[in-house]
Amino acid sequence: MxxxxxxxxxxxxxxxxxxxxxxxxxxxxxxxxxxxxxxxxxxxxxxxxxxxxxxxxxxxxxxxxxxxxxxxxxxxxxxxxxxxxxxxxxxxxxxxxxxxxxxxxxxxxxxxxxxxxxxxxxxxxxxxxxxxxxxxxxxxxxxxxxxxxxxxxxxxxxxxxxxxxxxxxxxxxxxxxxxxxxxxxxxxxxxxxxxxxxxxxxxxxxxxxATKANFGSSLLNDSADRTPRYYYHYRNKIYYARQRDWYRKTRAEVRPWLDYVQILFSKTDNKKEKLAIIKKGVKAGFAFNPVVEKVEGK
CATH class of the missing domain: 3.90.550.60 (Spore Coat Polysaccharide Biosynthesis Protein SpsA; Chain A)
Structure with a gap:
């Protein structure tokens, strides 16, 4: 058995x-x-x-x-x-x-x-x-x-x-x-x-x-108080994109700049801060090299 x-x-x-x-x-x-x-x-x-x-x-x-x-x-x-x-x-x-x-x-x-x-x-x-x-x-x-x-x-x-x-x-x-x-x-x-x-x-x-609303994360539409959190979104995305094959890596690295252009020509609130957080996160992502911890187990 x-x-x-x-x-x-x-x-x-x-x-x-x-x-x-x-x-x-x-x-x-x-x-x-x-x-x-x-x-x-x-x-x-x-x-x-x-x-x-x-x-x-x-x-x-x-x-x-x-x-x-x-x-x-x-x-x-x-x-x-x-x-x-x-x-x-x-x-x-x-x-x-x-x-x-x-x-x-x-x-x-x-x-x-x-x-x-x-x-x-x-x-x-x-x-x-x-x-x-x-x-x-x-x-x-x-x-x-x-x-x-x-x-x-x-x-x-x-x-x-x-x-x-x-x-x-x-x-x-x-x-x-x-x-x-x-x-x-x-x-x-x-x-x-x-x-x-x-x-x-x-x-x-x-x-x-059980989230409050059914939508994906969007810097364009999110509230101003949540803008700083998107630093991690863009930094981390650039890091894991670097581990992918060429096509998927390139596509993921382009995406933040598409977000940037969309916000630049939008009427969103807090536009200056949102654009700045994209640039800050992307820049940090190319230098971000965290340690991957291994564990032996019981």
């Missing part, structure tokens, strides 16, 4: 207790039971800390001394999975990811069919049941995967919104990069581990991404 594979889930949270409670409840009630539920807390306020401590041994609580962003949180979570458990897979998500009861079961059904993978990515829906625009997936030829796709297909990258990663891939490719802080850490990481083994989009595994 084949031994059942063991799975750790990693949830990264920062001051979103209401969402976190719902996310953890969904994970604790999966049809395919988790071996470990690892919650990485990016130094949230006391209400989150007290709640997570109250869960006792239902979770493995990893509280950080400072906010390292989503990237740092996933780095610490995957390291904990490798060093403190002997589980076969780690299931990564933010605290606004709401797993469906069979999300993990559907992953594991596919893993039996195709055990040689670096990652499996869920079909991510928004709260109204439509595709979450922040988490759209693409075929290997870069065409958008439509909502009507029912078969598992190979893909180059995915987001940290319901991503199942194999221990083998982590051993070979290392950990997510803490210095990304936010934005692009998931794209860089999934592209890196997909060079070890292929990654797949598995539409039978579905989750809901």
């Amino acid at each position: 084949t031994e059942q594979k063991k799975v750790s889930a990693v949830v990264v949270t920062y001051n979103r207790l209401d969402l976190l409670k719902k996310s953890l409840d969904a994970l604790l009630n999966q049809e395919y039971a988790l071996s470990h539920l690892i919650v990485v807390d990016n130094n949230s306020e006391n209400d989150t800390k007290e709640y997570l401590e109250s869960l006792g041994d239902k979770i493995d609580y990893v509280r950080l001394n400072e906010n390292l962003g989503g990237a740092g949180g996933f780095n610490r979570g995957v390291r904990y999975f490798m060093e403190e458990t002997d589980d076969d897979y780690v299931w990564l998500m933010d605290d606004d990811t709401m797993a469906h009861p069979d999300s993990l079961a559907k992953f594991m059904e596919y893993a039996k069919e195709q055990p040689e993978f670096s990652f499996l990515a869920s079909k991510v829906l928004w709260t109204d049941g439509s595709l979450a625009k922040m988490n759209v997936m693409h075929y290997m030829n870069n065409r958008l995967i439509p909502a009507t796709e029912t078969k598992a297909v190979q893909t180059r990258n995915a987001t940290f919104v319901s991503l199942l990663v194999s221990r083998v891939a982590v051993q070979e490719a290392g950990l997510p990069i803490t210095n990304f802080f936010i934005w692009g850490d998931d794209i860089e990481y999934t592209e890196r581990i997909a060079r070890v083994l292929p990654g797949y989009f598995v539409p039978s595994s579905q989750v809901t991404h």
